[in-house]
Amino acid sequence: MIAKISDIAKYDGQEVTIQGWVANLRSSGKIVFLQLRDGSTGILQAVVSEKVSNKQVTYWKTVELLTIESSVVVNGKIRKESRAPGGFEMEVSDLRLVQRSVEFPIGKKEHGPEFLLDNRQLWLRSQRQVAILRVRDTIIWALREFFRKEGFVMTDTPILTPTSCEGTTTLFETEYFGEKAYLSQSGQLYLEALAMALGKVYDFGPTFRAEKSKTRRHLTEFWMLDAEMAFMDLSESITLQERMIVFVVKKVLAENKKELEILERDIKPLEKVAEGGFIRMTYDQALAELKKLGSDIKWGADLGNDDETILTKAYPKPIFVTHYPVEVKAFYMKPDPENPKTALCADLLAPEGYGEVIGGSQRIDDLKLLEQRLKEQKLPKKDFEWYLDLRRYGSVPHSGFGIGLERTVTWICGLKHVRESIPFPRMINRLTP
């Protein structure tokens, strides 16, 4: 029977087959200890000992050929062994070498990030990278499960678009049969059209920013989930977002205990998040707080990375910062009727210094106001006629938000840099492998 290493405890006392790779090996006279990996979480110690072999000659010849990352098919009995990683080991009775690996370039010594990124196709095999990708998978699944339970319809928005949504300076451009097309920076405008057709919708796809930023929070290609809800105001949207984050964090805590251990993630801050009760403060309150914490931010400026870091380190829960000045936010955000200098918007800042993971707002539902905002921002009206249609044909109050997947993975896994949160990161100096 072919077993998975992550399930090995189930097979105590049984003879199983493992198909995998030699993550490490050491020899001690007539005993060889193999550390096997098979893609599931964890490592299995397989003990090759001369006396248990039933095919002694070929078997020892094979053992001598083994190298790190050689692919193997190994049979043997599983038994408890407290000294082995995971608490079980295999007493190998048969061993087949599938392919002998040449010397693996990623070893025990420390490598710089550029070397590891140059060899991303191999670096992915490390226990740490496997753990991150499994947590990423859980987060993606939990997000989709959440929206399905909440009655949303998943609707993909286009990547190739004729105009830009968030400004034109950071766009990737391509030739489209004689026209210019741009890679989407957000599906939001399209999602608004879909919300008018289907009520509550979300998309989840790659988005692109040709930003020259070289920070630990920036990728040029990253995945974003946008949600858009007809007949919903900002406050209801914030409540929904908190429910979503709590759902996701609980799911990761329930399903990825082993992976969080491998990542040495302190789970106490995550358990705090899973309790809910997120903090809500206006931009004005955030500014007052930031000044106390030593920032020199002035009213009218967006929160910088450093501001987000110091603010979120001061609180144990995620923080919704609401009512930013309209100038620092996108043209489609609805001004607060009680204070039109501020927008009905909210960013969610993740704790422990991680900062923004969600940006959202109530949208302008009035045609005249939206036309005026396009004019102020010098956006070409004709490119937005289809979007303006949503305010001509049965406009309704509606809100939405976007959550950045890689920033969420980075936060939940407790990573230092966003580059490890996606299989093949794309950054300003990185398009390969």
Next chain:
Amino acid sequence: MIAKISDIAKYDGQEVTIQGWVANLRSSGKIVFLQLRDGSTGILQAVVSEKVSNKQVTYWKTVELLTIESSVVVNGKIRKESRAPGGFEMEVSDLRLVQRSVEFPIGKKEHGPEFLLDNRQLWLRSQRQVAILRVRDTIIWALREFFRKEGFVMTDTPILTPTSCEGTTTLFETEYFGEKAYLSQSGQLYLEALAMALGKVYDFGPTFRAEKSKTRRHLTEFWMLDAEMAFMDLSESITLQERMIVFVVKKVLAENKKELEILERDIKPLEKVAEGGFIRMTYDQALAELKKLGSDIKWGADLGNDDETILTKAYPKPIFVTHYPVEVKAFYMKPDPENPKTALCADLLAPEGYGEVIGGSQRIDDLKLLEQRLKEQKLPKKDFEWYLDLRRYGSVPHSGFGIGLERTVTWICGLKHVRESIPFPRMINRLTP
């Protein structure tokens, strides 16, 4: 209480609120019949009658303002009414106009496809489009649920890539900080690296082909799910694919009865598919069959659209066509050791004339052979060094496949053209809205 129209039967006898739009209306003296839509499946008839109104004056003024696609909030009691669509109607007691729609451009008369596509943001509101998008959502969910149950890890592959996987003539190109980047045509090569790290993996994202084809099966931007399995051969992969298709079709039959009715989809052929027992034939057998059916296809040519149509119309089940000539398939497919002129590959052709929805193969796992194939296809070896690494460091037999989402949606919904299967289609002459 705010109710959804799709759930209206639950509220028989109760007073509820519907937030939505006027899909249609007609007046008969002192009674006005509103056909309401709210984004869920179905239409609710709401009867506005002078005598039941408790706010008579303003209420009738509001009714007179109503137009098609006006947004409204309507309160009233739900009651059985066999003549109403869906079997229930609302006796309206209160009505609030949110926004009066200007004249809706999509009416009762027939519109050409270009007009509808130009107004896609509004066309999406039709019952038919809503039904298609809901089936699409179910298919996406079912695919992900299937792979999760099968122990796969979801791993996104990059869109921006330095090289091409399937040939260079149909690539969208963009400037990447001074380098050239291409939009991904398939995540497969990256997925192979991930399979060596995680065992069984899949991606699901947009892919791009700058093809000049103008057929009912072609989009320039479409969603594809790729799966890749370490230690799996072609035959096991085919079995997995059949299980996947059966799972998806069963899910749609269980969850989207109403939507399939709206689409007037004959479900008998789908029920046949849900039984499993797909047909398997080699390319040679397919050719013999096609010749009988009147095709003049010659050995060595790929199956054309017309060939796929006549072949699949001749069988009630999906057909796996295996062992195509290596020349018509991609460089990475493993030649059949028993007949190296053919590849260990399989395409799945959907019945009723729909044709190819899946393409898959066992991959070359031998370094030398893969290097030779790159050379034969004049692909620059240096761009593939990272991919060749997978055959240097613990190569294993592995297989995978890609399923095209829009073709699957088109088939399952029984559509004539792929353009309706995605919210905002991109075709050779279509980049807007």
